[in-house]
Structure formats: C-alpha cells, structure tokens
Amino acid sequence: MGIFGSKEKPSCGMCGGKTGLGSMKCADGILCNSCFKKVYKTSNGLVRNLTLDDIKRKSSEEERAEEIYNNFKATKKIGKYFTMNEHDRLWFIPNGILDKSIPKIYSFDDIVSYELIEDNDCIVKGGLGRAIVGGALLGGVGAVVGSTTGTKKSKKVITKLIVKITVNNIENPVVYIDIINKPTQSASIAYTTKFKEAQEIISVLELIVKQYKVKEDNAIKKENTIDCDSLFCRKCGNKMESDSVFCSKCGEKL
Structure with a gap:
C-alpha cells in the first residue's frame, strides 16, 4: 500500500x-x-x-x-522479392526500405502451396500433393517457359502481379510477394522484367517442393525396406531379423 x-x-x-x-x-x-x-x-x-x-x-x-x-548467408536472390540459402534450406521475403523489422524466415519444408496471381486471376499454381498447373513448364535454370497458362487473359495494363505462398504456420498461413502493385503496361520492359522475376520465384518454389517430395518418398521406401527385413514375435511383439528362428526376448519359436 x-x-x-x-x-x-x-x-x-x-x-x-x-x-x-x-x-x-x-x-x-x-x-x-x-x-x-x-x-x-x-x-x-x-x-x-x-x-x-x-x-x-x-x-x-x-x-x-x-x-x-x-547469421543468414544468402546463396540466391531473386530481385528484391525472394532470398534463400539452399544449404540451410531457409528463405524469406525481404521487407520494404521503410520496414526495419526482422523478416520472417521459413524452412523449405514450410511451403505447402504457391500461386502466381495476375489481376485476381490465378495463372499458375502448385504445391505438395499436386503438379504445377496452368500450362507452365520448367525449363533452363530458374525459368518458366512455354505457355504460362491456358487461362491468361490478354490485357494492355496490369495492376497487380502477386506470388501467394501458403506456409505451415497457423498464425500467419499466407505470404504475399507483391511484384507489381501499380498500373503497368503489359508491353513494357518493366512488366517483362518483373514477370520474369515472378516466373523464377515460381520455378524455385516448384524445385523446393519437388525436393521435399523426393525426400519424403525416400524416407517411406527406407521404412518399407526395414519392415521387409524384419519380423515380429507373435507372443511378445519383439522385432527381430527376418531369418530369426527363436524370439531373442521370450524364446518363442517363430
């Protein structure tokens, strides 16, 4: 008091x-x-x-x-939009010039899905459990080539080009990368440059997801191989080599 x-x-x-x-x-x-x-x-x-x-x-x-x-050491940067370290399997979206906060750093394994959105039209999407769709083809190093999408509309002016990434984070499940956020002529060099950077980001995300799928498939194969080389005692459940005759734990004949 x-x-x-x-x-x-x-x-x-x-x-x-x-x-x-x-x-x-x-x-x-x-x-x-x-x-x-x-x-x-x-x-x-x-x-x-x-x-x-x-x-x-x-x-x-x-x-x-x-x-x-x-301690982050960038091994690859795509414009001012995407920074990654492929050895540590980490990535982040750099903040704007005026934002002095620490950007959120994600693991490659956090990526669930991704989309390339132009003026509210999704023109490319992919992620875990799905193949990349929209007519996009991976070609060269970090480039999406060929027909980018079967639904892409021809427009003279583009007002928004966004990469949307869904991540494994309940509090903040979506990350947006604003590539274009003001009216831009689709025939301009500025649009072409920014669209190529968006393509490269999508390509990198696709490769990251593919690596995760390969890693997951290899883990499943390894687990299945171990199970094939083992057998279990019907009396006590003890796990042993497949050529065992008696249980090493309870002595039951197998």
Whole structure:
C-alpha cells in the first residue's frame, strides 16, 4: 500500500519493471509500455488475448529469429522479392526500405502451396500433393517457359502481379510477394522484367517442393525396406531379423 492508501501498481509480467502510462493488460497480467511495444507486432495486436506464457514464448521465438537472420548467408536472390540459402534450406521475403523489422524466415519444408496471381486471376499454381498447373513448364535454370497458362487473359495494363505462398504456420498461413502493385503496361520492359522475376520465384518454389517430395518418398521406401527385413514375435511383439528362428526376448519359436 502506497502513501495515502493508494494501491501500488503491479509489476510488468515480462521484465518485472514498473507499469503505468502506455502499459497494456494481457489475459493474465500486465505489460509495461516497453515490453508491450516489443510484442505488439509479433502478436498481430492481440496482446489482450494472450497469456504471459504465450507472450514469453513469442518473445523467445523473436529473439531466435533475429539470431537466425543475423547469421543468414544468402546463396540466391531473386530481385528484391525472394532470398534463400539452399544449404540451410531457409528463405524469406525481404521487407520494404521503410520496414526495419526482422523478416520472417521459413524452412523449405514450410511451403505447402504457391500461386502466381495476375489481376485476381490465378495463372499458375502448385504445391505438395499436386503438379504445377496452368500450362507452365520448367525449363533452363530458374525459368518458366512455354505457355504460362491456358487461362491468361490478354490485357494492355496490369495492376497487380502477386506470388501467394501458403506456409505451415497457423498464425500467419499466407505470404504475399507483391511484384507489381501499380498500373503497368503489359508491353513494357518493366512488366517483362518483373514477370520474369515472378516466373523464377515460381520455378524455385516448384524445385523446393519437388525436393521435399523426393525426400519424403525416400524416407517411406527406407521404412518399407526395414519392415521387409524384419519380423515380429507373435507372443511378445519383439522385432527381430527376418531369418530369426527363436524370439531373442521370450524364446518363442517363430
């Protein structure tokens, strides 16, 4: 109890510091203004709905993400839109010039599906469990060639060209790459250049997904091979070599 019986303000649930002007309540505590600012972006502004444990976990994830970003060594960049490290199997979408926050870094295995969208028309899509569709063919290194799509409409001016990537992340399941976000003549060099960069991103995503499928298929084949070389005791369930005569655990004749 403070002077004149005033109630003492609770401490910040994150840092233990003083709370006051600019503090924010969460589901089971309160954050000082400094801690609130740190977690506001990563919580999509829903601080009131989160517990202190949730906030501490997010804060820890943010620190880990910053460490990974600071040690990130790019092995390939596609314009200003896509950066990857094929050895560590990581990628991210660079932020704009004015955005000083740490970009979210994803694993290759996080990619579920992808689409190339032009003025709200999906012209190419692919992902896990599906082949790339829309008439796109992979050719050369990082290039989509041939007929890009059977449904692509001829337009003189394009206002939007977006790569949409669905990722394995419940909180933020979709990543958008804005290639074109203002009216651009389809016959211009600017459009041709940006469309080629979009094609290259789609090609890289397709190759990443194919690598994941090959990895998954090899794991299944390996598991099946191990099972074929083994047998189980009908009495105790012990797993043994396929040429065993007696169970090595209970002695039952096989």
